[in-house]
Amino acid sequence: MTTPDIDNINVAAFDPMPTPDEIHARLPLTAVAARTVRDGRAALRGILDRTDHRLFVVVGPCSIHDPVAGLDYARRLKALADEVSDTLFIVMRVYFEKPRTTTGWKGFINDPHMDDSFRIDVGMERARRFLLDIAELGLAAGTEALDPIAPQYLGDLISWTAIGARTTESQTHRELSSGLSTPVGFKNGTNGDVGIAVNAIVSASRQHSFLGINECGRSAVVRTRGNRYGHLVLRGGDGRPNYDTVSVQIAGEALAKAGLPVNIVVDCSHANSYKKPDQQPLVLENVVNQIRLGNRSLIGAMLESNIVAGNQPIPDDVAKLADLTYGCSVTDACISWETTEKALREAAARLRDVLPGRQ
Numbered sequence: 493m494t495t496p497d498i499d500n501i502n503v504a505a506f507d508p509m510p511t512p513d514e515i516h517a518r519l520p521l522t523a524v525a526a527r528t529v530r531d532g533r534a535a536l537r538g539i540l541d542r543t544d545h546r547l548f549v550v551v552g553p554c555s556i557h558d559p560v561a562g563l564d565y566a567r568r569l570k571a572l573a574d575e576v577s578d579t580l581f582i583v584m585r586v587y588f589e590k591p592r593t594t595t596g597w598k599g600f601i602n603d604p605h606m607d608d609s610f611r612i613d614v615g616m617e618r619a620r621r622f623l624l625d626i627a628e629l630g631l632a633a634g635t636e637a638l639d640p641i642a643p644q645y646l647g648d649l650i651s652w653t654a655i656g657a658r659t660t661e662s663q664t665h666r667e668l669s670s671g672l673s674t675p676v677g678f679k680n681g682t683n684g685d686v687g688i689a690v691n692a693i694v695s696a697s698r699q700h701s702f703l704g705i706n707e708c709g710r711s712a713v714v715r716t717r718g719n720r721y722g723h724l725v726l727r728g729g730d731g732r733p734n735y736d737t738v739s740v741q742i743a744g745e746a747l748a749k750a751g752l753p754v755n756i757v758v759d760c761s762h763a764n765s766y767k768k769p770d771q772q773p774l775v776l777e778n779v780v781n782q783i784r785l786g787n788r789s790l791i792g793a794m795l796e797s798n799i800v801a802g803n804q805p806i807p808d809d810v811a812k813l814a815d816l817t818y819g820c821s822v823t824d825a826c827i828s829w830e831t832t833e834k835a836l837r838e839a840a841a842r843l844r845d846v847l848p849g850r851q
C-alpha cells in the first residue's frame with residue numbers, strides 16, 4: 493500500500509546516486525596517490541604523537557569552486573611545501589562541503605555548477621577527481637566532514653579532517669569521526685565554547701555503532717574502533733579571538749583534565765581574525781611567537797588562502813558565472829597567494845631553530 497499522504501510528504505524526489513564502489517571504479521586510487529595519503533597521515537600522527545617536531549599548517553581556499561584554479565593553487569602550494577618541509581608540514585585545505593549559518597551555496601559537492609541544479613552525483617565524482625589530482629602531486633589534503641556518507645566516496649584521499657564549529661556538538665559527527673582513518677580536528681563552537689570540542693574528542697575516541705552505508709551503497713550498521721587522533725582547533729567565537737596565551741593555556745588545561753593529549757591547532761581565520769583576512773598572518777605570527785616562547789601545546793595552524801585576495805558573491809544570473817574572478821573565493825574572504833607565501837616562509841624561518849628541541 494502506498495501512503496503518499498503520510499510518507500515522505502516533504503520529499504520531492506529520490507534521485508539515483510552512483511555507489512561509492514562505482515565512483516571508485518571510475519577513479520581508482522593510484523599508487524602515487526596512496527603514498528601521498530599514507531605519508532600525509534603518518535606525518536600528522538607523528539606531529540600529534542610528538543615524534544615529528546614540525547608544525548602542521550592546513551592552508552588553502554575557504555572552498556573549492558573551480559577545480560582548474562584549485563589545481564593551479566595546489567601546484568604553487570606543493571613547491572612551497574617542499575621548500576619549508578623541514579619545519580612545516582603543509583596540508584592543502586580542500587573544502588568541498590560548506591556548513592551555512594542559515595542558507596547559501598553549500599559547496600562543490602552539493603552544487604558543482606553553482607546554478608541550484610544540485611548535481612551531487614557530478615559534484616562527488618569531480619571532487620574525487622580533484623583529490624586524486626592533488627594526491628598525485630604529492631600534496632596531502634584536509635577537508636571538513638559534513639555529510640556522513642561522503643567519506644565512503646572520498647575518504648581514501650584525505651589526510652586530515654575537520655569537524656566544524658556548527659557540528660562539533662553533533663552526535664552524528666562524533667560517531668563519524670570515531671571511524672575516520674585520519675586525525676580529526678574538532679573546532680570550538682561558534683559561540684566560543686571549547687567544552688563541546690573536548691567532549692567531542694572524548695566521544696570520537698570511543699567505539700560507536702550507528703547507521704551508515706557500506707561501499708556498495710547498502711544501508712549498514714557501522715561499527716567503529718574509535719579514533720585516538722582527535723585534537724582541538726581554536727577558531728574564536730562570538731566575534732572574539734581565542735588564540736591568545738591565556739585562552740590556549742585554559743584550553744590545554746581542559747584537554748588535560750579530560751585525560752586527552754594537549755594538542756591544539758589555531759585557525760587563524762574565522763573569529764580569530766574577526767573574519768578580516770589581512771589579520772590572518774598576524775595570528776600566525778602570534779602562534780609562532782608563543783612557540784618561540786616555549787609553548788608545547790600548539791601543533792598546527794590553519795589559513796584561508798587563495799590565488800587572489802578577498803571574496804566575491806556568486807552571481808544569481810547563471811550567464812554571469814563566467815565573469816567570476818579566477819582564483820578568488822566565493823565563500824569567506826581569503827589572503828592572496830603572495831601573502832600566503834610570505835607568511836609561511838616567515839613562520840618557517842622563525843621556527844627553524846626552536847622546533848627541533850621541542851618534543
Ligand SMILES: O=C[C@H](O)[C@H](O)COP(=O)(O)O
Pocket residue numbers: 554590591592593594595596823824
Ligand atoms: O568558513 C566558512 C563560513 O564561515 C561558514 O561556512 C559559514 O558561512 P555563512 O555564515 O556565510 O553561512
Ligand SMILES: C=C(OP(=O)(O)O)C(=O)O
Pocket residue numbers: 554587591636655656657658679727759762
Ligand atoms: C566553516 C568553517 O569553519 P568554522 O566551522 O570554524 O566556522 C570553515 O573552516 O570553512
